[in-house]
Amino acid sequence: MKNxxxxxxxxxxxxxxxxxxxxxxxxxLKGNQSYTFTEVKSADEISLKYLPTILPxxxxxxxxxxxxxxxxxxxxxxxxxxxxxxxxxxxxxHTCDLAGIQCLNMIFADRPKDMNYLIRKNRIxxxxxxxxxxxxxxxxxxxxxxxxPKGGYDLLFTDLGNYFFVxxxxxxxxxxxxxxxxxxxxxxxxxxxxxxxxxxxxxxFKPEVDIDKNEIPSLFKKKxxxxxxxxxxxxxxxxxxxxxxxxxxxxxxxxxxxxLNLKTGKRVRVWDSCQNEPFAKISGxxxxxxxxxxxxxxxxxxxxxxxxxxxxxFFCTGCGRCSRTCMAKIDLKETIxxxxxxxx
Amino acid sequence: xxxxxxxxxxxxxxxxxxxQVANLGEDLLDILDTIxxxxxREVMTEKWxxxxxxxxxxxxxxxxxxxxxxxxxxxxxxxxxxxxxxATIGGVNGMKNDFxxxxxxxxxxxxxxxxxxxxxTMAVSQVVKVDYFVNGCPIYPPEFxxxxxxxxxxLPYHVPDNVVCVECKINENxxxxxxxxxxxxxxxxxxxxxxxxxxxxxxYGCRGMVSNPNENSAKDVLSKYNISLDLIKNKMNMYxxxxxxxKNEKDKS
Numbered sequence: 001m002k003n004x005x006x007x008x009x010x011x012x013x014x015x016x017x018x019x020x021x022x023x024x025x026x027x028x029l030k031g032n033q034s035y036t037f038t039e040v041k042s043a044d045e046i047s048l049k050y051l052p053t054i055l056p057x058x059x060x061x062x063x064x065x066x067x068x069x070x071x072x073x074x075x076x077x078x079x080x081x082x083x084x085x086x087x088x089x090x091x092x093x094h095t096c097d098l099a100g101i102q103c104l105n106m107i108f109a110d111r112p113k114d115m116n117y118l119i120r121k122n123r124i125x126x127x128x129x130x131x132x133x134x135x136x137x138x139x140x141x142x143x144x145x146x147x148x149p150k151g152g153y154d155l156l157f158t159d160l161g162n163y164f165f166v167x168x169x170x171x172x173x174x175x176x177x178x179x180x181x182x183x184x185x186x187x188x189x190x191x192x193x194x195x196x197x198x199x200x201x202x203x204x205f206k207p208e209v210d211i212d213k214n215e216i217p218s219l220f221k222k223k224x225x226x227x228x229x230x231x232x233x234x235x236x237x238x239x240x241x242x243x244x245x246x247x248x249x250x251x252x253x254x255x256x257x258x259x260l261n262l263k264t265g266k267r268v269r270v271w272d273s274c275q276n277e278p279f280a281k282i283s284g285x286x287x288x289x290x291x292x293x294x295x296x297x298x299x300x301x302x303x304x305x306x307x308x309x310x311x312x313x314f315f316c317t318g319c320g321r322c323s324r325t326c327m328a329k330i331d332l333k334e335t336i337x338x339x340x341x342x343x344x
Numbered sequence: 345x346x347x348x349x350x351x352x353x354x355x356x357x358x359x360x361x362x363x364q365v366a367n368l369g370e371d372l373l374d375i376l377d378t379i380x381x382x383x384x385r386e387v388m389t390e391k392w393x394x395x396x397x398x399x400x401x402x403x404x405x406x407x408x409x410x411x412x413x414x415x416x417x418x419x420x421x422x423x424x425x426x427x428x429x430x431a432t433i434g435g436v437n438g439m440k441n442d443f444x445x446x447x448x449x450x451x452x453x454x455x456x457x458x459x460x461x462x463x464x465t466m467a468v469s470q471v472v473k474v475d476y477f478v479n480g481c482p483i484y485p486p487e488f489x490x491x492x493x494x495x496x497x498x499l500p501y502h503v504p505d506n507v508v509c510v511e512c513k514i515n516e517n518x519x520x521x522x523x524x525x526x527x528x529x530x531x532x533x534x535x536x537x538x539x540x541x542x543x544x545x546x547x548y549g550c551r552g553m554v555s556n557p558n559e560n561s562a563k564d565v566l567s568k569y570n571i572s573l574d575l576i577k578n579k580m581n582m583y584x585x586x587x588x589x590x591k592n593e594k595d596k597s
Contacts (some may be wrong), residue, residue, distance in 0.1 A: 030516075030518055032518050032522050032523055033520055033522070034522060036516050050526075052514045054513070054517075054518070055513070055514075059516075063512045175578070219363050234558075234560070234561065235558075235561050235564070236558065236561065237507065237509070237530045237531070237558050237561050237562060237565070238506075238507065238554075238556075238558065239507050239509035239510065239513075239529070239530050240506060240507070240509065240510040240512050240513065241509055241519075244513040244514055244552065245509065245513060257490070258493050258497055259493075260371075260374045260375060260378050261378065261494060262378075262493065262496060262497045271514055273506075273510065276505075276506040277505050277506065277554065277555070277556055278502075278504075278505050278506070292558065319450045325513070325519065327519070327521055327530060327563050327565045328564070328565060329507075333436070
């Protein structure tokens with residue numbers, strides 16, 4: 001597949017043409033330097049330069065609240081599976097968030113396969129947007145290697161001044177380009193400019209924590225009993241902000257919600273969080289992770305150690321959301337640095 | 345099947361929660377298809393002299409007369425639901441417990457004070473067994489309906505023991521702390537779907553604190569915004585004063 005370019009003045013037409021056929025979602029300023037992925041109808045609503053959104057685009061792949069089953073007990077036990085799905089184009093997804101979606105894809109395709117997720121994912125077109133420089137000081141994308149695109153998109157836009165360089169990664173992306181008829185072929189000059197930007201990025205993005213990435217899982221293993229977790233636990237409010245905003249946290253709860261007649265109703269799936277007090281509580285009131293420090297440690301290990309052991313993949317994308325949103329100012333990079341500093 | 349007999353009662357409160365029920369609109373019609381309301385002073389004049397399948401209680405318990413009345417209601421009811429902050433956690437009425445009772449009586453009733461003996465404000469569950477709780481000032485109507493359904497179906501309802509931030513973040517609100525405003529979300533029980541913050545207000549903590557709030561850390565967070573400790577304490581006490589009665593009990597035992 002050849003690459004393409006889109007002149008910036010044509011972005012508005014691109015958004016408008018797409019939004020005629022399906023919902024187009026893009027980053028929009030909500031206020032106070034906070035952005036959200038929201039439906040747009042034109043390019044002027046979109047913030048092309050944005051800090052990672054409050055919630056990552058995972059909310060379209062695994063909605064906060066989703067019906068799985070509708071049941072009816074009036075005549076036997078009838079159940080009827082539901083997949084809430086719609087065609088979506090998500091535009092302007094940063095490479096960190098694309099990496100997050102790649103993690104979710106892996107989890108939900110693992111056995112037992114999650115059909116609701118997989119069906120929904122196939123109906124979503126992803127258009128990435130490369131970051132030319134850091135969004136802010138909370139990011140650790142270079143440490144995790146997600147400052148450069150590594151797939152997971154249909155199209156990838158790179159801002160090169162008065163045009164976007166567009167990498168076509170899938171047949172779906174190619175069809176979108178053909179359909180909208182606004183793109184031009186990229187020539188060697190365009191390619192050269194892209195190479196130049198990538199070269200420049202090498203000097204801007206440096207691993208934010210001084211550690212060989214491959215050493216991180218063993219660091220967390222070694223530091224399992226560290227006092228640092230206790231200290232973090234004393235500061236943690238257990239508000240669950242870090243998990244809700246995390247692009248790779250996928251834990252959920254499933255509940256039955258009866259209608260008022262008590263005969264019909266639905267089974268829903270809602271987001272849950274390992275940071276919540278009742279999450280690891282079982283019958284009899286026993287909790288596997290009673291202390292805040294235990295829960296915090298668990299979350300860090302679920303990003304930097306357990307998934308590496310199981311899937312060969314880090315589940316931190318370096319987006320920085322958890323540190324940005326934490327009221328108690330528990331900082332991911334600082335925590336890793338503290339663990340390193342503590343020594344043996 | 346005979347419809348369950350449901351009665352609504354109120355103690356020390358503003359009756360705002362009853363108003364929330366009366367204002368349910370179309371949902372109220374569905375509810376009335378399912379239950380038989382036999383007493384509800386706010387909306388009807390009839391009374392009922394037999395047992396109740398469900399009694400729904402608003403208001404906190406503030407004098408001997410109320411203690412006797414709530415005990416009698418409990419005896420006559422199969423299921424008892426406490427709803428609203430006053431009934432579930434004592435609510436703003438708990439502020440009385442900061443003062444000497446005779447001073448309070450004299451201040452309010454002046455020369456008639458001797459006819460109006462008062463006791464420390466208590467949540468309903470501090471006097472009789474409560475089967476279901478609908479926290480909030482006022483109640484969040486969708487949660488009331490959920491609890492009513494659980495009560496009728498014989499299912500348990502657990503008031504979420506997560507903080508309001510959990511729901512607030514899921515609703516993708518801008519954090520009040522990012523706006524430079526203090527908010528009690530980080531220590532307050534969820535279940536209201538972050539109703540106030542969704543509508544631009546802060547959380548006042550009306551649902552009561554989670555069972556294990558990190559008060560020290562919350563105070564640290566608040567003090568970073570140059571708020572005096574006294575103000576923080578007052579904010580936390582506005583709805584939560586009655587929990588001290590439980591603490592005192594624990595100290596005694």
